[in-house]
Amino acid sequence: MTLIAENVSMAFGGLVALDDVTLTVPDRAIIGLIGPNGAGKTTLFNCLTGLYAPTSGRVLLDGRPLEADPAEAARHGVARTFQNIRLFSGMSALENVLVGRHTRIKQGLMSALFHGPAFRRSEAEAVERARAELAFVGLDPAGDTPARSLSYGDQRRLEIARALAGDPAVLMLDEPTAGMNGSETTAIRTLIGAIRDRGITVVVIEHDTKFIFSLCDHVHVLVRGRMLVSGPPEAVRTDPRVIEAYLGTTECSK
Protein backbone atom coordinates (compact mmCIF):
# COMPACT_ATOMS: atom_id res chain seq x y z
CA MET A 1 0.00 0.00 0.00
CA THR A 2 1.63 3.20 -1.12
CA LEU A 3 0.06 6.61 -1.18
CA ILE A 4 1.55 9.14 -3.53
CA ALA A 5 0.79 12.78 -4.16
CA GLU A 6 2.07 13.47 -7.64
CA ASN A 7 2.68 17.10 -8.61
CA VAL A 8 -0.39 18.14 -6.64
CA SER A 9 -1.44 21.78 -6.86
CA MET A 10 -4.46 23.23 -5.15
CA ALA A 11 -5.76 26.74 -5.71
CA PHE A 12 -8.72 28.39 -4.03
CA GLY A 13 -9.57 31.24 -6.33
CA GLY A 14 -6.34 33.22 -6.54
CA LEU A 15 -4.79 31.62 -3.47
CA VAL A 16 -2.36 28.84 -4.28
CA ALA A 17 -2.41 26.59 -1.21
CA LEU A 18 -0.32 23.81 -2.73
CA ASP A 19 2.14 24.32 -5.54
CA ASP A 20 3.41 21.22 -7.34
CA VAL A 21 3.80 19.05 -4.26
CA THR A 22 5.07 15.51 -4.60
CA LEU A 23 5.04 13.21 -1.59
CA THR A 24 5.47 9.46 -1.34
CA VAL A 25 4.15 7.70 1.73
CA PRO A 26 5.98 4.38 2.00
CA ASP A 27 4.82 1.28 3.83
CA ARG A 28 5.21 0.93 7.60
CA ALA A 29 6.83 4.19 8.52
CA ILE A 30 6.16 7.32 10.49
CA ILE A 31 6.18 10.35 8.25
CA GLY A 32 6.30 13.87 9.63
CA LEU A 33 4.85 16.86 7.86
CA ILE A 34 5.91 20.21 9.28
CA GLY A 35 5.78 23.80 8.20
CA PRO A 36 4.68 27.21 9.36
CA ASN A 37 0.98 28.09 9.71
CA GLY A 38 -0.74 28.37 6.36
CA ALA A 39 1.90 26.27 4.61
CA GLY A 40 -0.77 23.95 3.18
CA LYS A 41 -0.33 20.91 5.41
CA THR A 42 -4.02 20.36 6.10
CA THR A 43 -4.85 21.09 2.46
CA LEU A 44 -2.46 18.31 1.47
CA PHE A 45 -4.23 15.99 3.94
CA ASN A 46 -7.56 16.94 2.41
CA CYS A 47 -6.25 16.07 -1.06
CA LEU A 48 -4.78 12.76 0.13
CA THR A 49 -8.05 11.73 1.81
CA GLY A 50 -10.26 12.61 -1.14
CA LEU A 51 -11.96 15.60 0.45
CA TYR A 52 -10.51 17.94 -2.19
CA ALA A 53 -9.95 17.30 -5.87
CA PRO A 54 -6.50 18.78 -6.66
CA THR A 55 -6.54 21.62 -9.17
CA SER A 56 -3.77 19.80 -10.99
CA GLY A 57 -1.70 16.71 -10.36
CA ARG A 58 -3.12 13.56 -8.87
CA VAL A 59 -3.18 11.30 -5.85
CA LEU A 60 -2.26 7.67 -6.42
CA LEU A 61 -3.26 4.81 -4.17
CA ASP A 62 -1.37 1.66 -5.05
CA GLY A 63 -0.80 3.17 -8.46
CA ARG A 64 -4.45 3.93 -9.11
CA PRO A 65 -5.66 7.53 -9.19
CA LEU A 66 -7.87 8.42 -6.23
CA GLU A 67 -11.19 10.03 -7.02
CA ALA A 68 -12.21 13.01 -4.89
CA ASP A 69 -14.38 10.70 -2.83
CA PRO A 70 -13.56 10.27 0.87
CA ALA A 71 -15.61 7.07 1.12
CA GLU A 72 -13.47 5.58 -1.66
CA ALA A 73 -10.27 6.64 0.11
CA ALA A 74 -11.57 5.06 3.33
CA ARG A 75 -12.31 1.78 1.53
CA HIS A 76 -8.76 1.75 0.22
CA GLY A 77 -7.34 2.21 3.68
CA VAL A 78 -6.74 5.92 4.18
CA ALA A 79 -7.99 7.20 7.54
CA ARG A 80 -7.43 10.47 9.34
CA THR A 81 -8.08 12.68 12.33
CA PHE A 82 -8.70 16.40 12.32
CA GLN A 83 -6.88 19.44 13.64
CA ASN A 84 -10.14 20.71 15.11
CA ILE A 85 -11.64 17.53 16.53
CA ARG A 86 -14.59 16.32 14.48
CA LEU A 87 -16.27 13.59 16.47
CA PHE A 88 -19.96 12.81 16.23
CA SER A 89 -20.51 14.63 19.49
CA GLY A 90 -24.06 13.44 20.08
CA MET A 91 -23.05 9.77 19.94
CA SER A 92 -21.35 7.66 22.58
CA ALA A 93 -17.65 6.89 22.31
CA LEU A 94 -18.45 3.34 21.24
CA GLU A 95 -20.85 4.48 18.53
CA ASN A 96 -18.23 6.84 17.14
CA VAL A 97 -15.81 3.94 16.74
CA LEU A 98 -18.58 1.81 15.21
CA VAL A 99 -19.16 4.50 12.58
CA GLY A 100 -15.43 4.32 11.88
CA ARG A 101 -15.88 0.60 11.29
CA HIS A 102 -18.64 1.29 8.76
CA THR A 103 -16.47 0.93 5.71
CA ARG A 104 -15.48 -2.64 6.67
CA ILE A 105 -19.00 -3.89 7.31
CA LYS A 106 -20.73 -5.65 4.46
CA GLN A 107 -24.21 -4.28 4.12
CA GLY A 108 -26.89 -6.69 3.04
CA LEU A 109 -30.01 -4.56 2.76
CA MET A 110 -32.46 -7.26 3.80
CA SER A 111 -30.23 -8.43 6.60
CA ALA A 112 -29.78 -4.86 7.84
CA LEU A 113 -33.49 -4.11 7.69
CA PHE A 114 -34.66 -7.20 9.49
CA HIS A 115 -31.66 -7.80 11.71
CA GLY A 116 -31.18 -11.45 10.81
CA PRO A 117 -28.57 -13.73 12.35
CA ALA A 118 -25.87 -12.69 9.87
CA PHE A 119 -26.48 -9.08 10.81
CA ARG A 120 -26.37 -9.77 14.52
CA ARG A 121 -23.13 -11.70 14.18
CA SER A 122 -21.40 -8.97 12.17
CA GLU A 123 -22.73 -6.31 14.52
CA ALA A 124 -21.39 -8.20 17.52
CA GLU A 125 -18.01 -8.52 15.81
CA ALA A 126 -18.00 -4.79 15.07
CA VAL A 127 -18.79 -3.96 18.69
CA GLU A 128 -16.03 -6.27 19.92
CA ARG A 129 -13.55 -4.68 17.54
CA ALA A 130 -14.66 -1.18 18.54
CA ARG A 131 -14.09 -2.00 22.22
CA ALA A 132 -10.64 -3.34 21.38
CA GLU A 133 -9.75 -0.07 19.62
CA LEU A 134 -11.02 1.95 22.58
CA ALA A 135 -8.78 -0.09 24.87
CA PHE A 136 -5.86 0.23 22.42
CA VAL A 137 -5.88 4.03 22.59
CA GLY A 138 -6.34 3.91 26.36
CA LEU A 139 -10.03 4.70 26.71
CA ASP A 140 -12.73 2.90 28.67
CA PRO A 141 -13.76 -0.04 26.46
CA ALA A 142 -17.38 0.28 27.61
CA GLY A 143 -17.54 3.53 25.67
CA ASP A 144 -20.89 4.66 27.09
CA THR A 145 -19.77 8.24 27.61
CA PRO A 146 -21.13 10.72 25.08
CA ALA A 147 -18.23 11.94 22.94
CA ARG A 148 -18.93 15.54 23.88
CA SER A 149 -18.38 14.91 27.58
CA LEU A 150 -14.93 13.38 27.16
CA SER A 151 -11.92 15.47 28.08
CA TYR A 152 -10.07 17.18 25.24
CA GLY A 153 -7.22 14.67 25.29
CA ASP A 154 -9.63 11.74 25.36
CA GLN A 155 -11.53 13.20 22.40
CA ARG A 156 -8.27 13.16 20.45
CA ARG A 157 -7.72 9.52 21.43
CA LEU A 158 -11.28 8.67 20.45
CA GLU A 159 -10.72 10.19 17.02
CA ILE A 160 -7.68 7.94 16.61
CA ALA A 161 -9.67 4.87 17.74
CA ARG A 162 -12.40 5.74 15.26
CA ALA A 163 -9.85 6.02 12.45
CA LEU A 164 -8.17 2.72 13.43
CA ALA A 165 -11.51 0.88 13.37
CA GLY A 166 -11.61 1.20 9.59
CA ASP A 167 -8.50 -1.03 9.18
CA PRO A 168 -6.41 1.73 7.62
CA ALA A 169 -3.13 1.11 5.87
CA VAL A 170 -2.28 4.79 6.27
CA LEU A 171 -3.37 6.85 9.25
CA MET A 172 -3.09 10.61 8.91
CA LEU A 173 -2.97 12.58 12.16
CA ASP A 174 -3.52 16.32 11.95
CA GLU A 175 -1.82 17.88 15.01
CA PRO A 176 -2.58 15.02 17.41
CA THR A 177 -0.91 16.74 20.37
CA ALA A 178 -2.31 20.23 19.88
CA GLY A 179 -3.32 21.63 23.25
CA MET A 180 -1.83 18.73 25.20
CA ASN A 181 0.55 18.91 28.13
CA GLY A 182 3.91 17.17 28.34
CA SER A 183 2.79 13.83 29.74
CA GLU A 184 -0.18 13.62 27.37
CA THR A 185 2.17 14.32 24.47
CA THR A 186 4.48 11.51 25.60
CA ALA A 187 1.51 9.15 25.75
CA ILE A 188 0.52 10.07 22.19
CA ARG A 189 4.08 9.45 21.03
CA THR A 190 3.95 5.96 22.55
CA LEU A 191 0.57 5.41 20.92
CA ILE A 192 1.85 6.43 17.48
CA GLY A 193 4.74 3.96 17.90
CA ALA A 194 2.28 1.21 18.79
CA ILE A 195 0.20 2.04 15.70
CA ARG A 196 3.29 1.78 13.51
CA ASP A 197 4.08 -1.58 15.15
CA ARG A 198 0.67 -2.81 13.97
CA GLY A 199 1.97 -2.31 10.44
CA ILE A 200 0.15 0.95 9.81
CA THR A 201 1.90 3.87 8.20
CA VAL A 202 1.39 7.07 10.16
CA VAL A 203 1.57 10.55 8.66
CA VAL A 204 1.74 13.27 11.32
CA ILE A 205 1.31 17.01 11.03
CA GLU A 206 2.86 18.75 14.01
CA HIS A 207 4.19 22.11 15.03
CA ASP A 208 6.26 20.59 17.82
CA THR A 209 9.46 19.97 15.86
CA LYS A 210 11.11 18.15 18.75
CA PHE A 211 8.22 15.69 18.71
CA ILE A 212 8.53 15.20 14.94
CA PHE A 213 12.31 14.83 14.79
CA SER A 214 12.42 12.25 17.58
CA LEU A 215 9.52 10.21 16.24
CA CYS A 216 9.60 10.18 12.44
CA ASP A 217 11.49 8.11 9.89
CA HIS A 218 11.07 10.77 7.23
CA VAL A 219 10.25 14.44 7.54
CA HIS A 220 8.78 16.71 4.90
CA VAL A 221 8.82 20.47 5.24
CA LEU A 222 6.10 22.41 3.51
CA VAL A 223 6.50 26.18 3.18
CA ARG A 224 4.01 28.44 1.43
CA GLY A 225 2.52 25.52 -0.49
CA ARG A 226 5.84 24.16 -1.74
CA MET A 227 7.76 21.11 -0.56
CA LEU A 228 10.92 22.73 0.71
CA VAL A 229 12.92 19.79 2.05
CA SER A 230 12.34 16.05 2.45
CA GLY A 231 14.59 13.56 4.15
CA PRO A 232 15.59 11.80 7.34
CA PRO A 233 15.13 13.87 10.53
CA GLU A 234 18.83 14.65 11.11
CA ALA A 235 19.30 15.98 7.61
CA VAL A 236 16.12 18.07 7.73
CA ARG A 237 16.85 19.49 11.17
CA THR A 238 20.19 20.91 10.14
CA ASP A 239 19.17 22.01 6.66
CA PRO A 240 19.80 25.78 6.40
CA ARG A 241 16.63 26.28 4.32
CA VAL A 242 14.54 24.80 7.13
CA ILE A 243 16.25 26.91 9.76
CA GLU A 244 15.63 29.94 7.58
CA ALA A 245 11.97 29.08 7.10
CA TYR A 246 11.45 28.62 10.81
CA LEU A 247 13.70 31.26 12.30
CA GLY A 248 14.04 33.69 9.42
CA THR A 249 17.34 35.20 8.36
CA THR A 250 18.92 38.37 9.59
CA GLU A 251 21.59 40.51 8.07
CA CYS A 252 24.01 39.23 10.73
CA SER A 253 23.62 35.56 9.91
CA LYS A 254 24.28 36.30 6.27
Next chain:
Amino acid sequence: MATLAQQIVNGLVLGALIGLIALGYTMVYGIIKLINFAHGEVFMVGAFGAHFTSAYLLPDAMPWYAALPVLCVAAVAVSVTVAVLMERLAYRPLRDAHSLAPLITALGVSILLQEVVRVFYPGATAPLPFPRVFVDSQLTAGSLIVQWTGVLAVAVSPLLAAALHWYVERSRLGRAMRAVAEDPDTARLMGIDLNRVILATFVLGAVLAGLGAVLYGIHYGQIDTTMGFQNGIFAFTAAVLGGIGSIRGAMLGAFCIGMVKSLAGQYAWGGAQYDYVWVFVLLILVLMFRPQGFLGRLERVRA
Protein backbone atom coordinates in the same frame (compact mmCIF):
# COMPACT_ATOMS: atom_id res chain seq x y z
CA MET B 1 -68.88 18.66 27.65
CA ALA B 2 -69.74 16.14 24.98
CA THR B 3 -68.60 18.62 22.35
CA LEU B 4 -65.30 19.13 24.13
CA ALA B 5 -64.65 15.39 24.34
CA GLN B 6 -65.57 15.02 20.68
CA GLN B 7 -63.20 17.81 19.65
CA ILE B 8 -60.40 16.31 21.71
CA VAL B 9 -60.91 13.01 19.91
CA ASN B 10 -60.94 14.81 16.54
CA GLY B 11 -57.77 16.66 17.49
CA LEU B 12 -55.99 13.47 18.49
CA VAL B 13 -56.85 11.79 15.20
CA LEU B 14 -55.76 14.78 13.13
CA GLY B 15 -52.56 14.98 15.18
CA ALA B 16 -51.80 11.31 14.63
CA LEU B 17 -52.21 11.67 10.86
CA ILE B 18 -50.21 14.90 10.61
CA GLY B 19 -47.53 13.28 12.75
CA LEU B 20 -46.88 10.59 10.16
CA ILE B 21 -46.18 13.28 7.56
CA ALA B 22 -44.19 15.42 10.01
CA LEU B 23 -41.74 12.55 10.57
CA GLY B 24 -40.72 12.73 6.90
CA TYR B 25 -40.10 16.48 7.10
CA THR B 26 -38.06 16.19 10.25
CA MET B 27 -35.91 13.28 9.05
CA VAL B 28 -35.00 14.80 5.70
CA TYR B 29 -34.24 18.11 7.37
CA GLY B 30 -32.12 16.31 9.96
CA ILE B 31 -30.01 14.68 7.26
CA ILE B 32 -29.59 17.28 4.54
CA LYS B 33 -31.03 20.47 6.09
CA LEU B 34 -33.66 20.66 3.37
CA ILE B 35 -37.29 21.51 4.03
CA ASN B 36 -38.74 19.11 1.48
CA PHE B 37 -41.91 21.02 0.69
CA ALA B 38 -42.90 18.29 -1.76
CA HIS B 39 -43.19 15.76 1.08
CA GLY B 40 -46.90 16.59 1.45
CA GLU B 41 -47.30 15.45 -2.16
CA VAL B 42 -45.56 12.16 -1.36
CA PHE B 43 -48.44 11.68 1.10
CA MET B 44 -51.00 12.75 -1.53
CA VAL B 45 -49.77 10.40 -4.28
CA GLY B 46 -49.85 7.56 -1.75
CA ALA B 47 -53.55 8.20 -1.22
CA PHE B 48 -54.15 8.20 -4.98
CA GLY B 49 -52.11 5.00 -5.34
CA ALA B 50 -54.38 3.33 -2.81
CA HIS B 51 -57.45 4.78 -4.52
CA PHE B 52 -56.31 3.49 -7.90
CA THR B 53 -55.71 0.01 -6.52
CA SER B 54 -59.12 -0.07 -4.93
CA ALA B 55 -61.04 1.44 -7.85
CA TYR B 56 -59.39 -0.41 -10.72
CA LEU B 57 -57.54 -3.45 -9.42
CA LEU B 58 -59.36 -4.94 -6.45
CA PRO B 59 -62.71 -6.75 -6.70
CA ASP B 60 -65.62 -4.74 -5.35
CA ALA B 61 -66.54 -6.76 -2.34
CA MET B 62 -63.48 -7.40 -0.24
CA PRO B 63 -63.51 -7.62 3.54
CA TRP B 64 -61.63 -4.80 5.22
CA TYR B 65 -58.96 -7.06 6.69
CA ALA B 66 -58.01 -8.15 3.19
CA ALA B 67 -58.38 -4.77 1.51
CA LEU B 68 -56.58 -2.64 4.07
CA PRO B 69 -53.17 -4.34 3.80
CA VAL B 70 -53.37 -4.21 0.00
CA LEU B 71 -54.16 -0.51 0.09
CA CYS B 72 -51.25 0.09 2.47
CA VAL B 73 -48.82 -1.74 0.22
CA ALA B 74 -50.08 0.15 -2.84
CA ALA B 75 -49.87 3.53 -1.13
CA VAL B 76 -46.39 2.85 0.24
CA ALA B 77 -45.19 1.60 -3.15
CA VAL B 78 -46.39 4.74 -4.94
CA SER B 79 -45.13 7.10 -2.23
CA VAL B 80 -41.70 5.46 -2.13
CA THR B 81 -41.39 5.46 -5.92
CA VAL B 82 -42.23 9.15 -6.15
CA ALA B 83 -39.91 10.02 -3.25
CA VAL B 84 -37.02 8.08 -4.79
CA LEU B 85 -37.52 9.71 -8.21
CA MET B 86 -37.77 13.10 -6.52
CA GLU B 87 -34.51 12.60 -4.68
CA ARG B 88 -32.64 11.22 -7.67
CA LEU B 89 -33.90 13.63 -10.32
CA ALA B 90 -34.57 16.85 -8.41
CA TYR B 91 -32.43 17.01 -5.28
CA ARG B 92 -29.31 14.92 -5.93
CA PRO B 93 -28.12 17.09 -8.84
CA LEU B 94 -28.38 20.09 -6.50
CA ARG B 95 -26.46 18.51 -3.63
CA ASP B 96 -23.61 20.99 -3.78
CA ALA B 97 -25.73 23.98 -4.78
CA HIS B 98 -26.66 26.86 -2.51
CA SER B 99 -29.36 25.70 -0.09
CA LEU B 100 -31.93 28.02 -1.66
CA ALA B 101 -31.84 26.04 -4.93
CA PRO B 102 -33.19 22.73 -3.53
CA LEU B 103 -35.75 24.65 -1.47
CA ILE B 104 -37.20 26.38 -4.55
CA THR B 105 -36.99 23.06 -6.39
CA ALA B 106 -39.01 21.42 -3.63
CA LEU B 107 -41.77 24.00 -4.12
CA GLY B 108 -41.65 23.30 -7.86
CA VAL B 109 -41.83 19.54 -7.36
CA SER B 110 -44.79 20.07 -5.04
CA ILE B 111 -46.75 22.03 -7.65
CA LEU B 112 -45.71 19.63 -10.41
CA LEU B 113 -46.99 16.57 -8.54
CA GLN B 114 -50.27 18.26 -7.63
CA GLU B 115 -50.89 19.27 -11.22
CA VAL B 116 -49.85 15.95 -12.73
CA VAL B 117 -52.31 14.11 -10.51
CA ARG B 118 -55.05 16.70 -11.06
CA VAL B 119 -54.70 16.63 -14.85
CA PHE B 120 -54.05 12.94 -15.47
CA TYR B 121 -55.85 11.03 -12.72
CA PRO B 122 -59.41 10.29 -13.80
CA GLY B 123 -61.81 12.48 -11.84
CA ALA B 124 -59.14 14.12 -9.72
CA THR B 125 -60.31 17.63 -10.60
CA ALA B 126 -62.82 17.16 -7.77
CA PRO B 127 -62.50 15.34 -4.44
CA LEU B 128 -62.73 11.57 -4.84
CA PRO B 129 -64.48 9.23 -2.41
CA PHE B 130 -61.97 6.92 -0.74
CA PRO B 131 -62.88 3.24 -0.54
CA ARG B 132 -65.04 2.77 2.51
CA VAL B 133 -63.16 -0.08 4.04
CA PHE B 134 -63.51 -0.19 7.77
CA VAL B 135 -65.17 3.20 7.88
CA ASP B 136 -68.74 2.55 8.93
CA SER B 137 -68.24 0.97 12.29
CA GLN B 138 -67.75 3.23 15.27
CA LEU B 139 -67.44 3.27 18.99
CA THR B 140 -70.07 5.21 20.91
CA ALA B 141 -69.92 6.28 24.52
CA GLY B 142 -72.91 8.39 25.43
CA SER B 143 -73.03 11.04 22.75
CA LEU B 144 -69.33 10.66 21.98
CA ILE B 145 -68.65 9.03 18.64
CA VAL B 146 -65.23 7.58 17.89
CA GLN B 147 -64.74 5.98 14.51
CA TRP B 148 -62.63 2.86 14.53
CA THR B 149 -60.49 4.42 11.83
CA GLY B 150 -59.63 7.17 14.29
CA VAL B 151 -58.73 4.67 16.97
CA LEU B 152 -56.53 2.91 14.44
CA ALA B 153 -54.76 6.15 13.49
CA VAL B 154 -54.15 7.21 17.09
CA ALA B 155 -52.85 3.75 17.97
CA VAL B 156 -50.67 3.16 14.91
CA SER B 157 -49.07 6.55 14.42
CA PRO B 158 -47.16 6.80 17.74
CA LEU B 159 -46.19 3.15 17.35
CA LEU B 160 -44.66 3.85 13.95
CA ALA B 161 -42.87 6.90 15.36
CA ALA B 162 -41.50 4.77 18.20
CA ALA B 163 -40.36 2.14 15.73
CA LEU B 164 -38.64 4.80 13.64
CA HIS B 165 -36.97 6.23 16.72
CA TRP B 166 -35.76 2.78 17.73
CA TYR B 167 -34.48 2.13 14.22
CA VAL B 168 -32.53 5.40 14.04
CA GLU B 169 -31.02 4.86 17.50
CA ARG B 170 -30.23 1.17 17.22
CA SER B 171 -29.71 0.10 13.63
CA ARG B 172 -26.61 0.40 11.53
CA LEU B 173 -28.37 2.52 8.92
CA GLY B 174 -29.71 4.71 11.71
CA ARG B 175 -26.16 5.13 13.03
CA ALA B 176 -25.03 6.16 9.56
CA MET B 177 -27.97 8.58 9.35
CA ARG B 178 -27.05 10.21 12.63
CA ALA B 179 -23.42 10.46 11.54
CA VAL B 180 -24.40 12.15 8.27
CA ALA B 181 -26.74 14.48 10.14
CA GLU B 182 -23.95 15.59 12.46
CA ASP B 183 -21.12 15.94 9.98
CA PRO B 184 -21.52 14.75 6.37
CA ASP B 185 -17.85 15.22 5.42
CA THR B 186 -16.53 13.20 8.34
CA ALA B 187 -19.18 10.54 7.74
CA ARG B 188 -17.92 10.17 4.17
CA LEU B 189 -14.38 9.77 5.47
CA MET B 190 -15.65 6.81 7.48
CA GLY B 191 -16.78 5.19 4.24
CA ILE B 192 -20.44 6.07 4.58
CA ASP B 193 -22.14 6.38 1.21
CA LEU B 194 -23.90 9.73 1.50
CA ASN B 195 -26.27 9.15 -1.42
CA ARG B 196 -27.38 5.83 -0.06
CA VAL B 197 -28.11 7.20 3.39
CA ILE B 198 -29.99 10.19 1.98
CA LEU B 199 -32.04 7.95 -0.30
CA ALA B 200 -32.85 5.64 2.61
CA THR B 201 -34.06 8.66 4.58
CA PHE B 202 -36.43 9.67 1.79
CA VAL B 203 -37.67 6.07 1.57
CA LEU B 204 -38.38 5.85 5.32
CA GLY B 205 -40.25 9.15 5.20
CA ALA B 206 -42.26 7.97 2.19
CA VAL B 207 -43.22 4.68 3.86
CA LEU B 208 -44.70 6.60 6.79
CA ALA B 209 -46.41 9.11 4.47
CA GLY B 210 -47.94 6.27 2.43
CA LEU B 211 -49.31 4.56 5.54
CA GLY B 212 -50.56 7.93 6.76
CA ALA B 213 -52.34 8.47 3.44
CA VAL B 214 -54.35 5.25 3.78
CA LEU B 215 -55.25 6.07 7.40
CA TYR B 216 -56.28 9.55 6.30
CA GLY B 217 -58.37 8.23 3.40
CA ILE B 218 -60.31 5.66 5.37
CA HIS B 219 -60.92 8.12 8.19
CA TYR B 220 -62.07 11.20 6.29
CA GLY B 221 -63.57 9.22 3.41
CA GLN B 222 -62.33 11.43 0.60
CA ILE B 223 -59.10 12.56 -0.97
CA ASP B 224 -58.12 15.36 -3.32
CA THR B 225 -55.01 16.73 -4.97
CA THR B 226 -54.54 19.53 -2.43
CA MET B 227 -54.62 17.26 0.63
CA GLY B 228 -50.84 16.99 0.55
CA PHE B 229 -50.32 20.72 0.46
CA GLN B 230 -52.74 21.51 3.30
CA ASN B 231 -51.63 18.73 5.59
CA GLY B 232 -48.02 19.21 4.53
CA ILE B 233 -48.12 22.77 5.85
CA PHE B 234 -49.48 21.50 9.16
CA ALA B 235 -46.92 18.72 9.26
CA PHE B 236 -44.07 21.10 8.51
CA THR B 237 -45.37 23.40 11.25
CA ALA B 238 -45.57 20.42 13.60
CA ALA B 239 -41.96 19.47 12.84
CA VAL B 240 -40.77 23.02 13.52
CA LEU B 241 -42.89 23.30 16.65
CA GLY B 242 -41.54 20.05 18.06
CA GLY B 243 -37.95 20.91 17.11
CA ILE B 244 -37.01 20.08 13.56
CA GLY B 245 -34.69 17.09 13.33
CA SER B 246 -36.32 15.43 16.34
CA ILE B 247 -38.57 12.41 15.82
CA ARG B 248 -40.35 12.64 19.15
CA GLY B 249 -40.66 16.39 18.67
CA ALA B 250 -42.44 15.96 15.34
CA MET B 251 -45.01 13.67 16.92
CA LEU B 252 -45.49 15.98 19.90
CA GLY B 253 -45.84 19.00 17.62
CA ALA B 254 -48.38 17.17 15.47
CA PHE B 255 -50.61 16.31 18.43
CA CYS B 256 -50.40 19.92 19.64
CA ILE B 257 -51.44 21.20 16.24
CA GLY B 258 -54.25 18.69 15.87
CA MET B 259 -55.55 19.70 19.26
CA VAL B 260 -55.25 23.45 18.72
CA LYS B 261 -56.90 23.27 15.30
CA SER B 262 -59.73 21.14 16.60
CA LEU B 263 -60.40 23.08 19.80
CA ALA B 264 -59.90 26.52 18.28
CA GLY B 265 -62.26 25.60 15.46
CA GLN B 266 -64.92 24.90 18.05
CA TYR B 267 -64.35 27.51 20.70
CA ALA B 268 -62.11 30.30 19.50
CA TRP B 269 -63.18 33.51 17.86
CA GLY B 270 -63.97 32.99 14.19
CA GLY B 271 -64.80 29.33 14.49
CA ALA B 272 -63.69 26.66 12.06
CA GLN B 273 -62.90 29.17 9.33
CA TYR B 274 -60.12 30.60 11.46
CA ASP B 275 -58.70 27.41 12.94
CA TYR B 276 -55.60 27.74 10.73
CA VAL B 277 -54.87 31.10 12.29
CA TRP B 278 -54.55 29.70 15.79
CA VAL B 279 -52.19 26.98 14.64
CA PHE B 280 -49.79 29.58 13.32
CA VAL B 281 -50.33 31.86 16.32
CA LEU B 282 -49.15 28.92 18.43
CA LEU B 283 -46.16 28.44 16.14
CA ILE B 284 -45.19 32.11 16.39
CA LEU B 285 -45.54 32.12 20.17
CA VAL B 286 -43.42 29.01 20.59
CA LEU B 287 -40.74 30.24 18.22
CA MET B 288 -40.57 33.58 20.05
CA PHE B 289 -39.75 31.96 23.36
CA ARG B 290 -38.15 28.71 22.25
CA PRO B 291 -36.78 29.12 18.72
CA GLN B 292 -35.45 25.55 18.61
CA GLY B 293 -38.95 24.12 19.24
CA PHE B 294 -40.01 21.87 22.10
CA LEU B 295 -37.36 19.17 21.78
CA GLY B 296 -34.96 20.69 19.28
CA ARG B 297 -31.37 21.53 19.91
CA LEU B 298 -30.01 24.98 19.17
CA GLU B 299 -27.90 24.99 16.04
CA ARG B 300 -24.30 25.48 16.86
CA VAL B 301 -22.31 27.22 14.21
CA ARG B 302 -19.24 25.20 13.35
CA ALA B 303 -16.09 27.22 12.94
